[in-house]
Amino acid sequence: MPITAHVARALGAALGYAPEHLPEIERALTEPPSLALGDLAFPCFQLARQLRAAPAKIAADLASRITADTLIERAVAQGPYVNLYLDRAAAARQVLGAIAGDPERYGSRNLGGGQVIVLDFSAPNIAKPFHFGHLRSTNIGADLARIFSFLGYRVVRKNYIGDWGTQFGFVIYAWQKWGDLHALRQRAIEYLVELYVRAYKESETDPGVREQARHLFLRLEQGDPDIAALWQQFRELSLAGFMRTYERLGIGFDSYEGEASVNHLVEAVIERFRRASVAVESEGALVVPVSDVLGRELAPMMLRKSDGASTYAARDCAEALDRFERYGFSANIYVVSRQEDHFAQVFAALGKLAEAEGWESRWPQTCENVSFGYVRGMSTRKGEAVWLEDVLDEARDRARRVREEKSAANPRAFPELPEEELERISESVGQAALLYFDVSSRRMSDITFDWDSVLQFEGNTGPYLQYCHARMCGIFRKAAAQGLATTGGPAPTPATLADEEWALVLVLRGFGAAVERAAEGREPHEISQYLHTLASAFNAFYNRHTVIDGAEPLTTGFRLELVGAAQAVLASGLRLLGIRSLELM
RNA sequence: GCGCCUGUAGCUCAACGGAUAGAGCACCGACCUUCUAAGUCGGGGGUUGCAGGUUCGAUUCCUGCCAGGCGCGCCA
Secondary structure, three states, X not given: OOHHHHHHHHHHHHHOOOHHHHHHHHHHOEOOOOHHHOOEEEEOHHHHHHHOOOHHHHHHHHHHHOOOOOOEEEEEEEOOEEEEEEOHHHHHHHHHHHHHHOOOOOOOOOOOOOOEEEEEOOOOEOOOOOEHHHHHHHHHHHHHHHXXXXXXXXXXXXXXXXXXXXXXXXXXXHHHHHOOHHHHHHHHHHHHHHHHHHHHHHHHHOHHHHHHHHHHHHHHHOOOHHHHHHHHHHHHHHHHHHHHHHHXXXXXXXXXXXXXXXXXXXXXXXXXXXXXXXXXXXXXXXXEOOOOOOOOOOOOEEEEOOOOOEOHHHHHHHHHHHHHHHHOOOEEEEEOOOOHHHHHHHHHHHHHHHHHHOOOOOHHHHEEEEOOOXXXXXXXXXXXXXXXXXXXXXXXXXXHHHHHHHHHHOHHHOOOOOHHHHHHHHHHHHHHHHHHHHHOOOOOOOEEOOHHHHOOOOOOOHHHHHHHHHHHHHHHHHHHHOOOOOOOOOOOOOOOOOHHHHHHHHHHHOHHHHHHHHHHOOOOHHHHHHXXXXXXXXXXXXXXXXXXXXXXHHHHHHHHHHHXXXXXXXXXXXXXXXXXXXXXX
C-alpha cells in the first residue's frame, strides 16, 4: 500500500471514518515545511467546522489516538496540524522497492487507457526560418507527447506545416523578380527567407506588392501548374531543412501533412457549413457568427474572403474534421502561442456545425489550445530572428570550451576521451541547456532571448541535471572497480537513515505526482522543477556522505541502492524532457 | 472600445486555498589529498502592482482599478 494511503487509513481509523472517506483524507495530506516538523501533515481546519471545535484541539486529540505501526513512527500535534513522522527505513524500503521493481516505468500510470490524444505542435512555416521562437511549441509539444505516452495515452504527433497562404504569394513574387537558382540550391531555407523578407519590405512602401502577392497565391490555390511546381520545390527544400533540426533535437512526428494537404477538403467543408445554415454571407465574405457559443465576445469566423480565397480558419476546420474521423481522438491539443481567439472561433464553429447537422460532438470540450508566452526579439519580418541551428551550434561550442577549462584545472577528474565522444557530450550538454531553458519557467511566461541566460550551464539548468547524473554514474564506476554491486538493486536497509538520505527518498516518492501534474496542467515545467529538486537533494547527499570508501558495508549497499534509484528517476525525468542522460561529462 | 494573458527579492522565475512566500543568477564568506567544484554550505536582500470581497486561512478564487504583452472578419 502506498505511504499516503497507509497514513490515511490510520487517520481514518483514529477518526472512526468509513473506508469511502479515506481518499478525502489522503488528498488533504500535505508536506510540512521542514523535515524537523515531520514527513506528512494533516490539517484539521475542515474537521474543525464539522466538529465545531478548535483545530488545535482536534489535532491534539487525533495525534494522541494514532498509534505507531510498521510505517508510522509517531504523530505529533503542532498547532492545527497533525504531523506524522514515518519510520524512515520502512518507508525507504517501500519507495526504493517500487523503483527497483521497474525502474523505467516508475512514476508512470495507465491513466489514458489507450485513448488517443492528437497533439499538434511545432508547425513551422515554409520559407520562414526555424528560429529560437519555434523551439517553444516544438519542445513543449514533444515533452507533452512523451508525458502523455508515459501515462498510457496513445499520442498522435502532428506537425501541421504552414505550407499555404499569402506568404507564398510574397515568396513567389520575389522569386519571379529576383530569383537565383544557384542561391536557392546553396542555401535553401535561408535564401527563401531572404526573398520573403525582401518582398515584405517592398510591400511596406508599395501596396501594389501585397496585391500581387495575394493574386499569386490565388493562382496557386486555383491550381496554376507553374506556380504549383515552384511551391512544391520550395516546400521540399524547407522540409528537408526542418528535418535536420528535428533530428538534432531527437524529435519525430507521425504526420507532416500541412495546410496544403487539406486543401481538397476545404470546399466541401465550407459547403457543409453553408448547407447547415451555420455560415452566412457578410460584406461579400462567408462567415460563421460564433459570439453566442462560448460566452465570449468573439468576432465572426471567416471561411471565405470576398476575393473567393479560403482562409486559415476554414482550413483548420477542415483539418480538424478530418483529424476527428481519422483518429477518433479523446483530446485534440494545439500547442500554438497566442491564438486564443482563433482557436476559440474554430472550436465554437465546429460545435455549431455538429449541432446543426445533428451529430454527437463536444468540440469545444475536447479541443484545446495550449498557449505559451511570447519570445521577444524574434520577428522574421524585421530580420532579427536567431536561427535555432546557430543557437545549438553555439551551445555545443561553449559546452566544449567549458569542459576543456575544467579538465585543465582538474585533469584527474576528467578522463581522456576520444574526439567523437567529446563531440557527442558537447552536443548533448548544449542541447540540454537549450531544452531545459525553454521549460524552466511556466509556459505562459514570456521569454526574452539572451545568449548568456540560454547558454548558462550552472545553477538551475539542464547541464546541472546531466552533471548530477554523471556523478551518480561515477559512483557506480568506482563500485565496479572495487567489485561491488553495480546496479543499485535491492539491498538491506539500515535501521536509521541520515537526513540527506531520507530527504532524497521523499523526493523520489513524489515523481509520479509531478508527472501527473505536468500532464494535467499541460505544463512540462512541472518536470523540470521536480528534477531540479531531485538533483539538489542528491547533491546535498553526495556532498555530505561517501557511498563507497569510509562507509560500513551495510551502509554502502543501501546507498548504492539509493543512488541507483535516484539515477533511474533522474534519467526517466530527463527522457520526458528529451534531454540525454550522460555517464561522463 | 472588446477579448485573452501576465504583474512575487536588483535580474530570471517557483509556491494542490494552508505552517516562517522559496530557488537560480548577481554580490559577500566558507568548503576539493576523497565517488567529477558544471557542485555544496552559510549571509544579506519582500507592503506578492493597488483597493475591496469570499474563507478559519488568499501569492493562489471573485470584482474593480493601475501597468505591461498579444490579438481583434478579408496575414497565417
